[in-house]
């Protein structure tokens with residue numbers, strides 16, 4: 001071990017010299033200069049002092065001040081200086097894959113290294129990490145899975161949990177585990193980082209751990225709300241009396257939504273209804289893709305966004321524009337629309353960029369760069385740009401007030417990603433993005449009264465999503481009683497929802513009577529999909545009909561690829577009916593549609609196929625890529641091998657497929673007990689009659 005120590009010391013020294021060489025090179029100096037200009041740099045010594053004195057530290061600081069890129073580096077640098085460079089082992093978790101990847105790339109570049117040397121990353125199914133990697137950026141999920149095999153995090157010296165203000169389920173879960181682990185590992189350091197100032201909550205959770213704030217300077221940003229924007233930009237809304245049939249239906253649908261909304265969050269619903277009344281009173285249309293519909297749950301006023309962007313490009317001073325959208329679908333559709341616009345699509349005047357996880361790094365770089373020759377940069381992004389990434393030259397922010405949030409679809413018993421209203425904190429954060437370099441302007445595309453009804457903070461994910469997968473994780477990690485464990489959370493979930501989740505897992509056979517994992521439960525815990533879908537996949541592999549089952553599970557996880565344009569509803573429905581023809585099955589229709597698309601793609605005719613059959617090629621592509629991921633996961637847990645014959649022998653047996661689907665959905669299935677004009681459905685679980693009077697056209 002003396003020899004080993006010598007080797008480690010030599011390695012540490014090597015690292016030290018490498019850094020010195022880099023910092024003396026011209027590029028290194030430039031980089032160092034930039035790093036020293038960040039607000040975090042002023043707090044470097046104070047930060048290192050606090051972590052040497054305390055096991056847990058909570059750090060908050062304005063987005064862009066250098067928390068993610070700098071603080072982990074300060075630790076690494078100080079360890080290298082103290083000749084511990086080769087023994088330290090720093091893990092920094094990120095809530096999203098993209099941030100783990102892009103941040104590690106940036107930090108490696110700041111250190112003049114290639115990724116995978118002293119800095120690396122690891123996300124599910126992908127990674128860049130070498131034997132000498134000392135600072136690892138990974139997703140929270142990756143660290144949780146590591147805890148499965150390495151409960152004490154042997155060798156790890158520092159754990160940094162980033163973006164804790166987001167209150168994701170994985171992060172809250174990780175904190176419970178780490179809190180316990182700190183007792184067994186007194187040498188382990190835990191650093192929590194947050195973009196907002198509610199550090200006290202975390203500090204008191206960790207028995208009054210010290211907090212530290214990195215003061216940052218931002219310029220004031222003026223907020224404009226919808227009523228003011230309409231006036232300011234001179235936007236003309238379609239008069240209410242010109243609404244067509246589709247508009248009528250839409251209005252009705254919105255009112256329904258508002259009603260459903262009221263049940264969940266009454267204060268927002270009434271604000272929405274108030275606004276709706278105001279709009280109607282003023283004679284505004286509520287048509288989709290137009291005007292005020294932008295603040296409705298399922299649609300965005302693209303035309304209004306286009307109008308506001310035009311206004312900025314034509315009338316406002318120079319500066320980049322950041323548009324917050326809900327998701328990739330919206331971003332691509334809006335980008336298509338804007339590109340066709342005479343002014344916004346003019347590349348000599350506007351540089352239109354979409355910011356997304358899987359974009360090429362050349363495009364990613366453009367987002368951070370300043371365009372030349374008076375070209376206006378417009379970046380379309382999701383809430384990722386709220387805190388995870390910082391674009392410095394933004395002066396204008398356009399905020400539609402929505403973000404995709406995992407919520408619970410009680411009808412299908414599935415978690416889903418739905419656009420919902422953001423919180424006041426998130427709206428403030430979005431606004432702040434406009435004031436990095438000079439005073440900015442923020443266009444909130446919803447009325448002030450809607451903003452006033454926003455919740456102060458977003459509800460933690462643990463309190464708004466089903467807990468089934470989490471319960472399996474708790475059991476796999478052998479953390480004892482599920483209820484007892486979850487009661488130690490920062491904000492514990494309702495005991496009733498915990499009980500429901502446990503009951504469900506018992507019914508599907510993932511837990512036994514004594515709440516112990518069954519063989520099925522073990523396998524399910526290894527699959528990062530919700531249990532019912534995981535069970536379908538496992539059964540598909542066991543019963544050798546995996547390909548079609550993967551299609552169904554992917555379809556259920558993404559969304560229905562069949563599109564129903566309102567003006568061609570009949571045609572679209574008959575196209576879908578062709579796929580479902582023999583058996584009226586949505587699931588089997590999906591399989592046939594997907595298979596047909598894949599054949600067409602092979603002959604470069606995928607687009608035409610989609611067009612003819614009212615299918616979304618974007619959705620089909622998403623399904624395709626998810627299927628591939630499922631396959632790797634199943635291979636990972638040794639349920640399939642590379643020989644497709646062995647798991648597809650019975651793929652054409654539709655009876656078997658149905659059986660597998662039913663077994664997966666159990667107990668969430670019912671049988672039709674009366675095939676008369678009106679019918680009733682009987683649940684399989686306890687024979688309770690569920691539903692009356694469904695007309696056949698709805699099935």
Ligand code: ADP
Pocket residue numbers: 038061062063064065066067068069070102106368387388389390391392
């Ligand atoms: P925080 O985590 O506090 O929000 P970061 O550490 O992510 O801040 O970023 C600090 C600074 O580094 C920001 O001002 C940002 O502009 C800059 N930066 C971060 N990533 C990149 C990148 N990939 N390219 C250029 N600059 C970057």
Ligand code: MG
Pocket residue numbers: 064067068069162387388
């Ligand atoms: Mg950060």
